[in-house]
Amino acid sequence: MSCTILVGGQWGDEGKGKIISSLALKDSPSAIARAGVGPNAGHTIYHNEKKFGLREIPCGFVQEKARLYIGAGVLVDPDVFMKEIDETGARGRIFIDGRCTVITPEHKERDTHPDLKGKIGTTGTGCGPANSDRALRCAKLARDVPELSEFIVDVPLEINGFLDRKENVLIEGSQGSLLSLYYGHVYPFVTSKDTHASAFATDVGVGPMRIDDVLVVFKSFPSRVGNGPFPTRMTKEREEEFGIHEYGTVTGRERDMGEFDFKLAKYSCMLNSATQIALTCLDYVDKSVLGVSEYDKLSDKAKEFVEKIESELNVPVTLISTGPESGHLIDLREEKL
Ligand code: GTP
Ligand code: IMP
Ligand code: MG
Numbered sequence: 458m459s460c461t462i463l464v465g466g467q468w469g470d471e472g473k474g475k476i477i478s479s480l481a482l483k484d485s486p487s488a489i490a491r492a493g494v495g496p497n498a499g500h501t502i503y504h505n506e507k508k509f510g511l512r513e514i515p516c517g518f519v520q521e522k523a524r525l526y527i528g529a530g531v532l533v534d535p536d537v538f539m540k541e542i543d544e545t546g547a548r549g550r551i552f553i554d555g556r557c558t559v560i561t562p563e564h565k566e567r568d569t570h571p572d573l574k575g576k577i578g579t580t581g582t583g584c585g586p587a588n589s590d591r592a593l594r595c596a597k598l599a600r601d602v603p604e605l606s607e608f609i610v611d612v613p614l615e616i617n618g619f620l621d622r623k624e625n626v627l628i629e630g631s632q633g634s635l636l637s638l639y640y641g642h643v644y645p646f647v648t649s650k651d652t653h654a655s656a657f658a659t660d661v662g663v664g665p666m667r668i669d670d671v672l673v674v675f676k677s678f679p680s681r682v683g684n685g686p687f688p689t690r691m692t693k694e695r696e697e698e699f700g701i702h703e704y705g706t707v708t709g710r711e712r713d714m715g716e717f718d719f720k721l722a723k724y725s726c727m728l729n730s731a732t733q734i735a736l737t738c739l740d741y742v743d744k745s746v747l748g749v750s751e752y753d754k755l756s757d758k759a760k761e762f763v764e765k766i767e768s769e770l771n772v773p774v775t776l777i778s779t780g781p782e783s784g785h786l787i788d789l790r791e792e793k794l
Contacts, residue, residue, distance in 0.1 A: 460626045460663060461670040462492070462654045463735075465633030466725040467679040468687070470703070470712060472737035472778055474500025474516040476674055477629050479776075479783040481517035487624035488524050488616055489517030492657035493631025494650050495532025495560065495587070497580040499706025500631070503782045510706040512582075514541040514551060515629045519783070526612045529554035530650075530660030532587050533599055554612040554662075555600030558591045560584070577646055578683030580707050585649040613662025620667055630657040634673075634725040642721075646685020654729045673731040673772070675722055677738045677762065680712035689715040701741050719769045726770050733794070735776035736766060748780045752787050755779075 463480075465471045477500070481489055496512035503509075504519045511518075513533060515525045525547055527533060533553060542548050564583030573579045573586075590596035599605050619626050632652040634640065641647035650656065654671045658664070681687040682705050696702060696714050703712040725731075740747040743759045755763070755777075767774050775794060777787040 459669040460620055460628070460667050461672055462628040462630060462657050462668055463672045463674060464630045464654050464657065464729050465652070466673040466675045466722055466729070466731075466734075467633045468635050468681040469498070469631070469633040470680050470682070470705070471633060471674040471676040473630065473674050474502045474511065475737065475778055475781060475783065476672070476735045476776060477516040477627065478502040478504060478519045479786050480627060481520035481523060482783060483788065484625060484627070485520055486517070486523055486627040488526060488619045489515045489520070489627045489629060490526040490528055490612065490616055490661040491515040491531055491629050491631070492528050492660035493531060493629075493652065494648050495582070495584045496534045496537045497582045497584045497648065497707060498631035501706050501781070509544065511541055511545070512707060513538045514545055514547055517627060517629060518545045518547045518551070523550070524615070525551040526610075526616065526661065527551075527553040527557060528612050528661030529556035530656070531557055532560050532584055533557040533605070534560040534583065535602055535604055539604070551608060552610040552612065552615070553599050553605065553608045555598060555609040557599040558587050559597045559599055559602055560587045561597065564590070576684065578685070580683075582707065588649040616661055616663055617667070620663070626663075628657055628661055628663070630654070634728055635721060640728055643685045646683065670732045671729050672733045672735055672776070673726060673729050674735045674737060675717070675766070677717060677736060678741045679715050679717065681715065682708065682710050682712050687713055687715055688721070689718045691715055699741060700744070717766070723770055726772050731770075731772045733775040733790075734766065734770065734772050735778065736763060736774050737778040739763070739777050739779050746779050748782075748785050750779070750784065750787055752777070752789060755787075
């Protein structure tokens with residue numbers, strides 16, 4: 458039995474969606490619960506030769522045997538949710554907590570304000586305004602929306618039930634540590650909530666003593682969208698040298714790319730009590746390792762990078778992603794844990 462929380466260790470977009478979908482297929486957890494802020498996130502996955510950019514529904518939907526949940530701490534935009542139900546075919550096994558805050562068109566309108574979209578570079582998805590209404594206790598909840606009634610359950614009761622029965626639960630965080638409202642060094646250029654493992658446990662109603670593993674996802678070359686400082690930002694010429702360019706899943710904005718920041722990554726491991734690291738985009742370090750699924754087949758350059766991460770952060774790198782597809786994965790958990 459285990460309860461694992463998956464967390465982004467940098468500025469979001471580390472490839473959490475890819476890791477979650479791979480683990481959902483490999484480990485077959487009974488329940489997968491989405492935590493994090495809300496539909497400002499975009500998790501990209503490739504499944505059955507189709508690309509998905511999911512904002513509400515857990516990427517673990519790829520595991521057809523799993524029940525899927527959205528915890529009370531997560532903002533729900535009913536339009537996005539219903540669209541993703543159709544895209545994923547998850548109706549009948551996806552449930553949301555009646556206490557989720559609902560994002561309204563008015564929240565999205567307020568999120569276009571120059572102080573938010575202009576200054577902070579928010580995603581414009583209404584998340585900040587919805588969280589502020591929740592704090593003011595005037596927000597509408599999922600239980601107040603007839604369209605959502607068939608999906609409503611008590612998520613903590615269900616998830617803790619799985620843990621009582623000694624079944625596996627995967628908690629899917631969104632965003633990244635450095636975007637935390639409280640601990641992000643670059644405040645006010647952060648999101649509207651905390652984005653650490655403890656917050657994600659709260660989001661889905663699981664107490665800290667029930668968490669067995671905190672898997673922090675780091676991208677070999679981190680990316681950043683929105684405004685504000687990015688200490689290790691690369692020049693566009695250097696991005697060109699590596700041939701790496703990314704565009705936001707939600708907003709389509711070009712992401713800035715940067716060098717791995719060991720100091721911030723170490724801090725992030727501390728704030729999350731990291732027990733394992735998943736390292737993504739190792740193929741950005743050396744193109745020759747694209748799609749490799751055995752550690753011994755990695756180039757020396759790629760291995761050196763992995764070893765440096767492990768020794769500097771002092772946390773085992775148990776999963777290595779070498780490409781965007783779910784099979785592009787090296788799983789070292791058996792030998793390292
Ligand atoms: P947020 O919850 O919004 O923070 O997103 P996320 O962490 O799920 O990441 P997102 O899908 O937004 O961005 C990661 C990008 O990297 C996507 O385009 C993925 O398809 C891609 N990706 C993930 N892993 C790998 C990898 O190992 N190599 C390469 N080349 N691309 C990858
Ligand atoms: P908001 O969360 O939409 O209010 O945006 C605040 C900041 O967080 C902006 O810099 C966004 O680009 C960033 N942000 C929010 N969610 C994500 C995410 O999932 N990935 C990357 N950046 C994000
Ligand atoms: Mg994303």
